[in-house]
Amino acid sequence: MFGMEFYVDPSRCIGCQACLKACEECDTHRGISMINFDFVDRKESIATAAYVCWHCENPTCAQVCPADAIKKYEDGIVGSSLKPRCIGCSNCVLACPFGIPKLVPEYEQMMKCDMCYDRTSVGKRPMCATVCPSQALTYVTPETIAATRREKPVNTFWFGNQKIMTKVYMMAPADAGAIAIDVADYTWEGEHEVVPQAF
Amino acid sequence: MAKAPLSLDELAGRYGPHLNYVPQGGWQGDSGQQPEKLVKTHCCFCGQQCGIQLKVRDNHVIGFEPWEEFPFNRGMLCPKGVKRYLQGNHPDRLLDPLMRTDEGFRPAAWDEALDFTARRLRELQEKYGADSVAVYGGASLTTEKAYLMGKFARVALGTRHIDYNGRLCMVSAGTAYKGALGVDRAPNPWSDIPAAEVIMVIGANIGECAPITTDYIWRARDKGAKLIVADPRFTPIARNADLFLPVRPGTDLALLMAMLHVIIRDGLTDRDFIEAHTTGFEKTAESVEAWTPQRAAEVSGVAPDAIERAAHWVGESRRAMLMHARGLEHHSKGVENCEAVVAIALVTGNIGREGAGPIMVTGQGNGQGGREHGQKCDQLPGQRSLTDPAAREHVAGVWGISPDELPGPGYTAVEIMNAIHSGEIKGLLSICFNPLVSLPDANFTREALERLEFFGIIDFFLSETAMHADVVLAGSLQEEEEGVTANVEARVIHIRKAVDPPGNARTDSDIICDLARRLGRGQYFPFREPREIFEELRLASRGGIADYYGITYEKIDEQMGVFWPCPTLEHPGTPRLFEDSRFFHPDGKAHLMNLAWRESGDPVDAEYPTYLTTGRVVSQYLSGTQTRRIGALVDQYPDPKLEIHPRLAEQCGIRAGDWVTVTSRRSAITLEAMVVRTIRPDTVFIPYHWPRDRSANRLTHRTLDPRSKIPEYKVSACRVERAAGPPEWARDRSPQLAQGGRA
Secondary structure (H helix, E strand, O other): OOOOEEEEOHHHOOOOOHHHHHHOOOOOOOOOOOOEEEEOOOOOOOOEEEEOOOOEOOOHHHHHOOOOOOOEOOOOOEOOOOOOOOOOOOHHHHHOOOOOOEEEHHHOEEEOOOOOHHHHOOOOOOHHHHHOOOOOEEEEOHHHHHHHOOOEEEEEEEEOOEEEEEEEEEEEOOOOOOOOOOHHHHEOOOOOOOOOOOO | OOOOOOOHHHHHHHHOOOOEOOOOOOOOOHHHOOOOEEEEEEOOOOOOOOEEEEEEEOOEEEEEEEOOOOOOOOOOOOHHHHHHHHHOOOOOOOOOOEEEEOOEEEEOOHHHHHHHHHHHHHHHHHHHOHHHEEEEEOOOOOHHHHHHHHHHHHHHHOOOOEEEHHHHOOHHHHHHHHHHHOOOOOOOOHHHHHHOOEEEEEOOOHHHHOOOHHHHHHHHHHOOOEEEEEOOEOOHHHHHOOEEEOOOOOOHHHHHHHHHHHHHHOOOOOHHHHHHHEEOHHHHHHHHOOOOHHHHHHHHOEOHHHHHHHHHHHHHOOOEEEEEOHHHHOOOOHHHHHHHHHHHHHHOOOOOEOOEEEEEOOOOOOOOHHHOOOOOOOEEOOOEEOOOHHHHHHHHHHHOOOHHHOOOOOOOHHHHHHHHHHOOOOEEEEEOOOHHHHOOOHHHHHHHHHOOOEEEEEEOOOOOOHHHOOEEEEOOOHHHOOEEEEOOOOEEEEEOOOOOOOOOOOOHHHHHHHHHHHOOOHHHOOOOOHHHHHHHHHHHHOOOOOOOOOOOHHHHHHHOOEEOOOOOOOOOOOOOOOOOOOOOOOOOOEEOOOOOOOOOOOOOOOOOOEEEEEEOOOOOOOOOOOHHHEHHHHHHOOOOEEEEOHHHHHHOOOOOOOEEEEEEOOOEEEEEEEEOOOEOOOEEEEEOOOOHHHOHHHOOOOOEOOOOOOEOOOOEEEEEEEOOOOOHHHHOOHHHHHOOOOO
């Protein structure tokens, strides 16, 4: 959709996995979900994170592909591997700094998020960003994101010395102090045992 | 006697739950073809009632497409909504009525099944009296069906005993709001939420139980609102709370009374509002006088300074919203808990404006609409009282009977089960209710069901409860019959029919009307389609509190929903209540209540030292009759787990992944431990969606709130011990899950 960009804000994520379920309903890869989803550390926190492909400006996956099976399109979208070319070697799976591509054994092919090319190319929003109930995944204009969010979009990532610019934006967290995540830290059991809250 | 005819394992082998993973036609086949039509309707699950478009081909729902124009959810859906369509074309679907035999169930013709049902109900009534049979309804039914059930019980059967599973959901909030504000409804539309400056969420796991509401709260935060979350668990929305209050189960009232104490002590009240628009302030003020933050901290485990801060944030704002759900309401003082929330809103003048109000977050699909039109044991259509002579006369007039023929109020849902257990009630007709999973103290429920002399059920799957039935009438899914529901905001919305019921299954209202005819009362049930029921409902509700007279299916479509009350065809509906500060009592004022602390009904002691609380997970819905049959949802969270804090786990010698036995004063179940810091160290949590020996409700108790008659699911006493090994259910669960996989 013209003028729209994709924004990921893990601080909004409630871990419901609607994105994961909705992705497999997409017409180009029916039954297979391309969402990367994690409980960050369930013992310590309820934090969860759902990601799509970041669609790098210079995609590492395409650079390392020995079969030239991964293409970046004019609009900046990096596609899934081309079925006739992909040899299932997993170079891209290993090389992607974000850990996005997956080898799908049934198809002996690497598949990953193509930003719902079937939908975005005809003016619809990607399936995940449409259904996401917390709008941790959202697909709007830069003006809308600037006007409505307190977090700031970032699309430059450093992996050691490798600088990566991406089409998809990460919302950087609002300015906050340390936040305790253990309920026991908040629990009152006497005058001197409560950890001060970060507000 | 309504014992299950075969072993439960044998019945489950035949009738499920089996897991449906793949849309009709297969992922690679027909399901990917263009649909013949996209039907704009709503999700069948929770009270959010998200707009969704169902893809239909060859009379099958083959998938969904987001409905981005519907203003409430704007295309957003949770995983249940995404996968809801897989309950259609399901191998477990009942395609014929079933009659029980010694060998299990056999398919029967409709004439046989309905004649048998009518005959048995009448026989019991002739032998034991009209009130010896009871009717159970449900809050997933459309409003037309809910209305029909109330009329069926009172006019076709003439029993006073009809109640519904909303008794397990909204009645504490309903009783409190009715008492304080004169009306049982959330006062604000959801579009008010982003305008709030302070949002306090108490006992509401918004992220998992009302997922799309999360975005409304995040939008408020983005504008600078402060979020307060009070819960024994760090729920998903608590991660962004500006203030988290880890309230001990069963002690919310102490916390709320201390907040009121601080608000009054520090002069944060809106005195002009209290003076002009409320009664009873002195009573409330007196009842919280002794509830200092220090005292509340001793009871609730929330630090005194955190209570002070919460009270100041709410009390200093004139755009504060207080949202609550079952965590506050499932208590033997559930009504008082809600009254305290409403009192905080009233004394601070936070009501009747954008971004200000007490908000009950209705849980069940038609939790709002299903409780307004007569399937509650004490209510008539339009949220009218069954004991009000004028209401009786009005409704009897619409129904064409004498007011004297209308039975009086009957028992509530749990009381009906108690009366079945004691032998007072002999026959039961149930629709849209799975009490064996959803009522507390499940072993008691099973004993009761086994004592029924006749048990008939209308359902689309053979639920665990239906396995005890004498006859199962194959009914319809939500997408198989037109109607309306009212969502969490009291926005009346249009459920469109997408497909016909499969096989010989029939629509629910058709079954009820046919049964009424066979009971000799057909003249009162001439309805050929839901629209005709709705037309009568409009008249029956006219002039009542929940006035639907001005609502039509066409108006709903034009306006994307109509908020009741809507008294005339020209009236646009009422998104926000009390804008003129007039409340729905005859004196026009809001009534503040006396608040009194009392202990919960199942206190902890040396033998049962740990608090047990129960609730939902995002991928399952209520008793799981539908969601435990959808593969992708089951995979997300296959079996109940025990959430336990590492501190308690260490004391009990439990490590993550261990099998643990949880024992209450009723029973014991064994399940896997999930050791997490996101729960109070003195509390454990189990989600309740599963049956039999995985059922959290084997552990819960039947103590009721004396006014709302809601069970106290949210606090029981238990002890937790490491188990020697996996329970029986875990040893044989693998084959069923192995049926999954991609097609």
